Amino acid sequence: MKIKAAVLNEIKTPYAIEELNLSEIREDEVLVKMVASGICHSDDVVRTGDSPYMFPVVLGHEGSGIIEKVGASVRGFKPGDHVVLSYKYCGHCDNCLTGVPASCEDWAALNMSGIREDGTPYFQREDGSVVHNFFAQSSFSTYSIVYERNLTKVDLSADLRLVGPLGCGFLTGSGTVRNGLKPEPGSTVAVFGTGAVGLAAMMAAKISGCTKIIGVDIHDHRLETAKELGATHTINSKGIDVVAEIRKLTGGKGVNYTVDTTGVPQVIRASIEALAIGGTAAPVAASKPIELNTINDLTMFNRTIKGVLMGNAVPQLSIPQLIEFFQAGSFSFDKLVKFYKFEEINEAANDSLSGKTIKPVMIIDESYVPGK
Ligand SMILES: NC(=O)c1ccc[n+]([C@@H]2O[C@H](COP(=O)([O-])OP(=O)(O)OC[C@H]3O[C@@H](n4cnc5c(N)ncnc54)[C@H](O)[C@@H]3O)[C@@H](O)[C@H]2O)c1
Ligand SMILES: [Zn+2]
Ligand SMILES: [Zn+2]
Known part of the structure; x- marks a missing residue:
């Protein structure tokens, strides 16, 4: 399918919003329509070149959105579910099994390979060339393909424009x-x-x-x-x-x-x-x-x-708790967030780097209405 994503072609260049082809989902994959995405310093350091990565790439790893479609073997989620995206883990190594998925033995391969484990890409340009994925998430995109273990289901009462950064920056802290x-x-x-x-x-x-x-x-x-x-x-x-x-x-x-x-x-x-x-x-x-x-x-x-790493958090346990703390008034992360339009991604990224904005969040789906 055709999607729009902010592509970074090489270090120290601006993001360019482009139309790309997103692959069909496989049986264990989930298609998410992104509502919003925060910008984290771990995106910034790829752009500045301080953290080496593969280019071109669709960055972003603080996404929130609504599930559009699930593969045949996906059991825990269905279309229409509201979700926050976080890191991916294998679920069956010793560390995952003992409840510490941030120490997953496959963490780097699962989150930083840029393509699927079988070597096929998620994003491609019209000429077939590969645009890499980031953090098994690439949330600077109107749609993205993720996995059950990236996903935390959140209640309809959670404002999807706000909660994306609960998947990295606020989870980490x-x-x-x-x-x-x-x-x-x-x-x-x-x-x-x-x-x-x-x-x-x-x-x-x-x-x-x-x-x-x-x-x-x-x-x-x-x-x-x-x-x-x-x-x-x-x-x-x-x-x-x-x-x-x-x-x-x-x-x-x-x-x-x-x-x-x-x-x-x-x-x-x-x-x-x-x-x-x-x-x-x-x-x-x-x-x-x-x-x-x-x-x-x-x-x-x-x-x-x-x-x-990543606050040693199990996202599926911690993110709903953080939302409850927020609703109870003891985790007021909304005070740190400033909204930008998706097209303003370069301004948002520069404001993040300069320190002008503590947590920039881009609204990717302007039609989203909180609570619906
Ligand atoms: N370990 C992890 O799992 C993980 C996950 C997410 C982010 N991070 C990292 O955490 C770091 C912080 O991220 P952030 O989004 O809070 O960044 P930020 O830029 O919002 O915060 C850094 C703060 O440090 C202050 N600062 C800079 N130099 C200072 C100095 N010499 N003395 C005192 N204060 C100083 C800045 O003014 C700023 O307020 C980044 O390096 C990011 O990559 C790590
Ligand atoms: Zn694991
Ligand atoms: Zn991050």
């Missing part, structure tokens, strides 16, 4: 705290970088009962938003010793948990040094290597550094 760090009520946390991922982490820290939630950023407007969403303290770290400031706020002890979302090597170091004895740091952003003296920086203080 909240899950890093809720599933990765698991702070005890009464513990303290500092979040470095108060963008989409960091603010979701702070809201989750509040939900978890942390008593000190310290937001660190270099932009005052970001810190204002952090205060609105649950930060008990904020620090503009430009030109100051942020570790000393955090110690001052915690009676000299440091914090029990930190999350780094900046990817800046010195900031990652600070997020380790700001830990109390026995504390845990979760660096989640793309980063260059950092220097560490394992005995002095970690072992002597019984500290841990923990990698947490």
